[in-house]
Amino acid sequence: MFEDLVKFIRDLYQTNSFIPLHEPQFLGKEKEYLLDVIDSTFVSSVGKSVDTFEDRISNFTGIKYATATVNCTSAIHLSLLLAGVKEEDEVITQSFNFIAGANAISYCRADPVFVDIDRDSLTMSPIKLENFLKTNYEIREDGRCWNRVTNKRLVACLPMNSYGFPTDINGLKKICDDFHIKLIEDSAESLGSFCKSRHTGSESILSTLSFNGNKIITTGGGGMILTNDKNLHNKAKHLSTTAKLPHRWEFNHDEIGFNFRMPNLNAALGLAQLEMIEDFIISKRDIALKYQEWGIKNNLVFIKEQEGSKSNYWLNCLMTEDRHERDSLLEYTNSNNVMTRPSWTPLHLLGMYEKNFKSDLKDTVWVHERLINLPSSPILELL
Numbered sequence: 001m002f003e004d005l006v007k008f009i010r011d012l013y014q015t016n017s018f019i020p021l022h023e024p025q026f027l028g029k030e031k032e033y034l035l036d037v038i039d040s041t042f043v044s045s046v047g048k049s050v051d052t053f054e055d056r057i058s059n060f061t062g063i064k065y066a067t068a069t070v071n072c073t074s075a076i077h078l079s080l081l082l083a084g085v086k087e088e089d090e091v092i093t094q095s096f097n098f099i100a101g102a103n104a105i106s107y108c109r110a111d112p113v114f115v116d117i118d119r120d121s122l123t124m125s126p127i128k129l130e131n132f133l134k135t136n137y138e139i140r141e142d143g144r145c146w147n148r149v150t151n152k153r154l155v156a157c158l159p160m161n162s163y164g165f166p167t168d169i170n171g172l173k174k175i176c177d178d179f180h181i182k183l184i185e186d187s188a189e190s191l192g193s194f195c196k197s198r199h200t201g202s203e204s205i206l207s208t209l210s211f212n213g214n215k216i217i218t219t220g221g222g223g224m225i226l227t228n229d230k231n232l233h234n235k236a237k238h239l240s241t242t243a244k245l246p247h248r249w250e251f252n253h254d255e256i257g258f259n260f261r262m263p264n265l266n267a268a269l270g271l272a273q274l275e276m277i278e279d280f281i282i283s284k285r286d287i288a289l290k291y292q293e294w295g296i297k298n299n300l301v302f303i304k305e306q307e308g309s310k311s312n313y314w315l316n317c318l319m320t321e322d323r324h325e326r327d328s329l330l331e332y333t334n335s336n337n338v339m340t341r342p343s344w345t346p347l348h349l350l351g352m353y354e355k356n357f358k359s360d361l362k363d364t365v366w367v368h369e370r371l372i373n374l375p376s377s378p379i380l381e382l383l
Contacts, residue, residue, distance in 0.1 A: 009338050033271055063201055071210070093112050113357045216284070218273060219266035292304065
């Protein structure tokens, strides 16, 4: 099976050279737009490209307001602060997750709390979240949600659209509303993914995107805060620009802010990339279908989008039989110049988070022991 899989991937990408997991595609006006910014001399966080990029991401997602940041981690960090997360608070998130979300919670001096995922979607399970909250939390006289075990306030929930697969955001939203918890969606990997015809992040008070070099479109490094709340947007823009008060020459600041704004150069790259996103998504969905069809013929299981959702299939996910098969396949593919990767190490297994409050995480561990990401770069020749 290992040899057949490598052959299939090489035939798919039509090369005998090294095949990366996901590489950026620069096929549009990237050089033209970058040169325009260089000629303007406005290469840092002040410039027209940043504003235009924000507007076009907003139009693409259907979410009213966008604030461009230097990366997605800073976008999550700022979103948590905007949601009112403070020192000693708790924020529920997935253990099956890239570490940036938990780190951003820690930057707020709050505690990440880990809940389990569903195997089929790889995203936070509404049923498991609800059972965990009912068992361990209560609404007190102040109207806030409190942990009966740690006696800490639970302020927010931070689910992730893992590998581009939309979470059951409507199910999570109802539970968060019932427990007076603010919902912030980590959509770092899901630009171009939809749940019930609405873009990921649309149902949350705040959501975030990543434009890292390995994402579906890239700005080199960059992120975005999205919201339908004008007041939150204005606050995000203000805090991400060092909380500087407008003035022609004076430097006055009204609170502790952050130097989180995306540079104009990065935004210019993003504008050219965004012009290609529909082609990228069509190609990636076609690649996913080819993997799935090959998997059916070879008795292998690939993760598919859930009913009512549309995934951008950022990274294709193969489920092996067990950890031994996973590790053997990782060794074979990478030794044969086909880049594959396991899932992130579950956060509750990392030293800095192993003592954090958590639910039963058996499906998180089960998936981690089996999942492999396969090469998923778009191939526009397929169109």
